[in-house]
Amino acid sequence: MSAPRSYDAIVIGGGTSGLVAAAYLAKARRKVLLLEAQDKFGGLCAPVNLGAGFSATGGAHMLYALDPLVMRDLKLARKGLRFEGREIALTGLRSDGKHIVIHRDIHDTAASLAVHSQRDAETWPRFRKELFDLARAMRSLWWESHGAMPSGGKRQKLDRIARVSAAAWLGSWFEGEALKGTLCFDAVAGGVSVLEPGSALALVWRAAQEMLGLQGAVAIPQGGLIALVDSLVSVATEAGCELRTGARVKSLIPDQGRVVGVRIETGETCFAPMVLSAVSCRQTLSDLLPNGACGIARQAVEIRNASVLGEASLLFTLRSVPPFGGVSVPTACRFILAEKPETYVSAEMAAREGRLGDELPVAFVVPTLSDPSLAPPGQHILSALIRPVPRRPVENWSTLKAELARRVAGEIEKLAPGFSRAISHIEILSPDDIDDGYPVTVPRMLSNAAQRIEAPVAGLFLCGADAEPVPAISGRAARIAASLALAGQP
Template identity: 35%
Template sequence: MSANNYDAIVIGAGHNGLVTAAYLAKAGIKTLVVEANDRPGGAAVTREFAPGFRTSAVAHLLHALHPRVIRDLGLEGHGLRATQHRVGTTALIPGGPRIDLTGDAAATAASIGKVSPADAEAYPRVMARLVRLSSALGDFLLRTPPSPLAGANDFQTKLALGMFALKLRMLGKKDMLELSRILTINVADLATDFFESDAIKGLLALEATLGVYLGPRSPNTVFNLLYRLSSFGKNGLGGFYLPTGGMGSVVDALVKAATAAGATIRTGAPVERLLIEKEIATGVVLKSGEEIRAPIVASSADPQRTLLHLVPPGNLDIEFSKRIRHLRMNGCVAKIHLALDGLPDALKSSGGRVVVAPGIDHVERAFDCAKYGRVSDKPALEIVIPTLSDPSLAPAGKQVLSILYQYAPYRLRATPPDQARAQVFERGLDLLEQAAPGTRRLVRAAETLTPHDLETQFGLSGGQWHQGEVTLDQVFFLRPAASFQRYRMPIPGLWLCGAGAHPGGNVSGAAGANAAREILKDVKARKTRAAA
């Protein structure tokens, strides 16, 4: 085999691409990963944003990394310390009360009780039920979605579907009915059904809309909430964590796992196009003109980039191309990174994650701006303080804030990108100053990344969180398109292994692991056929 021939090429060294590469290499497949950027990680990276100050540049909270991926790839043996620093959530209402939600049930109830005794009683009960329902759905995160077409599923998929149906039934009649009732409704209705305080309702509104181009009164938002909560049961880490060293530490462990298994990783190696011969994918051509060949090409770049830009024109069915072109990819979250001389009092006493979403109407109005192509006048914010758990991310005595600003739409109607960036910074800081007075005077440096910046700097098309929104019409057997949910694309030899495939985004490794399993199944079937 020549140096430029491999068994498999993985496009993109985001965390999912690395997961796929590690599983393939462990199975003895000679695997090459080619990454456009000059470092691996995609949207899961730690980088310096001001001299001496580092933070997770895009994804900042670890909660969804699947325990089976950690185990299978021995990530702890490769240095991953995912669950050392669990964070609690503080909901701040500017000029109003605060609520601290921690791992301590009594303290949490006491904190909510100061705002609403009824919510203090309801919160643990309602959240436990939502986590139970989301866990039942979450059992499908690490499985390949079945085809809705009769006769199209193999025995294993049918068995998985049967087990899934059984688990749903085991929820019991009441929970089953509740799941059917809430799955397609909006989170504003759900929150109003169970809670009375703006602090809790606003918090739920943000949890349910973060990363999707929906407001709390949009249908489907409870589904997004359940998707997020699915990592709070056995299909994730069970809570929010700040990994030591930032999100880049997850990727460091994945790089070690993949290379220890024999994979080769090349950074600064953007793929220009796929090599397609006799309608079969046979490798890639890099921007440099270098050709690399392999019978398996798995792309962790998003579906639009992979299928509309890397696949040369004329190789895909028109209907399929149209479906991919119409995937909703409108990113709506910007990031602000602040280098601080210290922490204001309101943040010092927080649980490490702070949410400023003072009510459903606040979040809905923030979305109204985005609907008409404007940066929210008053955003909803999710703030984490990575230096609380890892002081080495800043010089001694200094602090870092990593802030998600919802909503800053990718598709702006009249605002030039530079103005949008300035608006995100000013409006974000204004709201933060109201919620945590004294923040502004502590800022010594800052970085603001709009969805446009996330696209150009991290290769996220549309700056979208999930490589394509996770809504009921774009999940499960419809992800990325009907009949192509099995990671296998219409061109033989081409597979999808990033968040654009089932089950979607978050730093979970699920799409990468599922794709590797399907590829290995195919390799085995070919070998069996060849031997027969």
């Protein structure tokens, strides 16, 4: 067994969050070790093997929350991170072919909405302005380490939104079920319920994000999310960080009430005055911290029990892409299959009973339509996200995966006849394949970054998706965690 080694900082997990934290710490001239359990970096953005000529990641497929400061400070554009477009539209697909297309342009969007409801078309510009104004006002709380809620009239409106469900809030603005069904998808990230008081706040969080200088935009990098991971690995390596794969952390090492290092499954021990964990809060506090250490293990187990709603993703490789419903929609588009808020409610009720709902809300993109380099000529990738699904089903996920794939393919087939015949391969990521995160709750969304990052034990900082108000590829919590950790050091 090798002798213990000492570092200034240890980062657990080599997904996008861990890589961002490691890069910031190493750029601050600290001696940094990053430990990744798998044989590749990226976590939910790691490449999956779909066969020759295909390039795709398993879980995530687009960027809407990447911290602009991470992009700037780590000079990711210089590392080759480029985007196909600055904004992709949101399309609610409908079985009657009257699809709803939500563009950045409010007038084009209103025209699309007018097909369903003149009143909604007139309301859209007001809704969007109010949503974006309130969202910007929340950036202090969500973007700064010790940020706060706004004051005055905006505070009153936000306090009300924090008590209202996404379904009810959208219902107070709009009458069209299809529009509400399309917008609801972004409210149910991270296990939040569309009926839960406060889930409307998740929509405000989403609108507060900025991609490439555009508020509320969605972008897909050239080369897919693998390009983001490659650029982060490159920055961290150049900054002098020691990056290791195949190095699963088995436990944290506590000493006199603080975390002072980690034990790796290989038997090695490494010490550092600061340990940043980019794995889930549950894994960090419950699995990695020796039982009972610092009296916090029980709290972490309660977190595990609290999350019952999960999400799953499906990757289809296609020999061709059939048209959607014969109606033209933008090619660079995010599609939503959920014709009404009730679709989420029935999927959630079923998920709480441990089964797949009769209706499943699905969001999907076809990244190869805007970046053909991701697949062999003429072939395509369709990446779908399904939520909510049961986190712990009555049947196990190894049985349920095939049913999920059949059901989702069937739903897409209804709108794009010929879709099933075009499928050449399916890759499925179920909640069993995803580290159980801390569920999105109103208190979590109303806490500032320092409250989400500082673990209840000295020397330990949370810097992964659980340290964000809503899980996403952001790097913001990781950037702030690095600065908080450094601030506590001589």
